[in-house]
Amino acid sequence: MRLFRQFARLTAAAAFLAASSAPALVHPHVFAEARLDVVVNPDRTVKSLRHLWRFDDLFSSTVLMEFDKNGDLQLDDAELQDVADTVYSSLAEYKYFQIVTLDGKDVEMQPPPKLIASFEGEQLIILFESTPKQPLTLAGKVDFGVYDPTFYTAIDFTEDDNMSVVALPADCKRSVIRPDPDEAIAQNQSTLTDAFFNDPTGTDMSKIFATKLELTCQASG
Template structure:
């Protein structure tokens, strides 16, 4: 079985299509996440700050693919190439960000840059993005991370990894961890036959995503 190319590696991370196999509808890559919602004094969202720490197996694969000089580590130039490859690959998928206001999607700007690091044998990805339009905290506002292809499982291992900086005192927050069976039952009317045959790329995986939910008075 031949090694995937650099671009194919990026695709396998965030799209799930290797040149020699079709992705199945379950995760192949795993990452632990941290999300910080930064709020302005006027109760609008300033930015979302993401940190993703990938599993050891995938992290080792990244080193093997991008280690061009064969020294078994990634120097600054090689890490910059990792950052660029992931940044370019995630663009089509809105950087896996889930933001809704009373159930309606809220657009986020592409992050100005994405930083990849390699620490303690793990690949770490960091980036920050801002709302495309002013996003005021009122009603029910949800924040999360999900991969519409089902290839990458990015989750929050502890509720404390979902935080709000400068949360208004009138707001309340909770962490929602949907039960898959309940999520399917509650969304039966909107799930199509195509989803059940092949859920990859249907954008419905967001119903299974762990979310930070803020409820704020109007």
């Protein structure tokens, strides 16, 4: 498991165990509460996705200890930039945990230009903004999700209001879909193999477990 391994050597062993365990034992080792804001242009195209992730105290303290180069028990601007750069490079191959689909087909997103890292109290905060690679018009069913395909990090939207839309068109219906993991496995049993659960690089099938913001809109034109 390579994800976040640069953050702390202490979590590397746990990551390896997660990747090599039987499917029933696979579970997250890092937890984050998230917020997602989808910003819509006046012409109904998606302007950007704004992400905020607030990590759990244990992981945050591990990051603090790993990146506190001067040992003053806090992260200065340079150290926070080091954190942001590490997260940015670590998540690139996972598309920054973003899952976007239009009528069931994947929508490619541009890599965010940068990530911002900060600490509030004892928790690490990561913020970034991304845009669709091609214009994405709200028509039909558009889904937005955030999910780690390796199962190592749990990104949790604790309230439905934490997945919001700025300037939602009047003809669009917004809903938050929270798949039941047991039902998702049962419905996709034929495609979920041991390799799916044990592959540390993740697979596209992970999207079936993601909490999604679903927008159902009238066809344009």
